[in-house]
Amino acid sequence: MTPVGILLAAGRGRRFDPTGAASKLLQPLPGGELVVAASARVLLSSVDKVIAVVRPDDGGVGDCLRALGCIVTVCPDADSGMAASLVHAIRHSLPDAPSWLIALGDMPHVRGSTMLALRAALEQGAPIAVPLHAGQRGNPVGFGRVHLDALLALQGDQGARAILKAQAVSVVAVDDPGIFSDIDTVADLLKTSTLA
Template identity: 95%
Template sequence: MTPVGILLAAGRGRRFDPTGAASKLLQPLPGGELVVAASARVLLSSVDKVIAVVRPGDGGVGDCLRALGCIVTVCQDADSGMAASLVHALRHSLPEAPSWLIALGDMPHVRASTMLALRAALEQGAPIAVPVHAGQRGNPVGFGRVHLDALLALQGDQGARAILKAHPASVVPVDDPGIFSDIDTVADLLKTSTLA
């Protein structure tokens, strides 16, 4: 069965704009597409359903993602950390999800081929699937249902790192430097990218 896509797009992006006035997710990339739209588009192309998590008062992020075809859900306690958003999305995906492909809204340069390779690993039974490029792990990451209880118990801002450290993962080799490329600062946005 096809994994459910989860797009985490509920952060405030304080490193991008400490005042919180400008959302990094709604900034245009060099080609004109918004950061969050590019991130969502690639995930949408690889799975049948994407649940996107946004925060209250998201400035239009949710509207953008709905227009693309994501199922948008608002995490009221998103400010407590990434784990809250992830747990919120997981609960929203139950009971039918067999596995999850978890992507970040500020990583617009991940290639569709990477998403499809991770999907294939999950469909073949991998309990955890991680992309590796040039010997280094990146994002997004896939989790099988065997890890649901541990995922639902997550807290804080570390996401699923503790689970990744505690359990073996299926390595999915990819030719994709985009798995390391997120938009955290204005400088990241201004870089002319050849990753996509």
């Protein structure tokens, strides 16, 4: 069964703009597409349903994602950390989700082929699927239904790292440096990228 896509887009991006006035997710990439739109587009092309999590004062991120076809849900306690957004999205996906492909709204350079490879690993029964490029793991990450209870118990700003450290994972080799490329600073945004 097809995994449910989750796009985490509820962070404040303080490294990009300490004042919080400018959302990194709504900045245009060199080709003109918005960061969060590029991130969502690849995920949307790889699964049947994408649940996108935004914070209450999202500055228009939710509207952008709805227009692309995401199911947008507002996490009222998004500021308490990434885990809150992830738990919120997983709860929103129940009871039907067989697994989850979890992507980040500030990673617009992940290739569609990577998403599809992770999807295939989940559909073939991998409890956790992680992409590997040049000997290093990256994002997005897939979780099977077997980890539902552990995912729902997450807290803080570490996301699902504790589960990744404690459980066996299926490593999916990909030719995709985009699995490491997130937009955290203005310098990241300004880089001319050939990753996508």
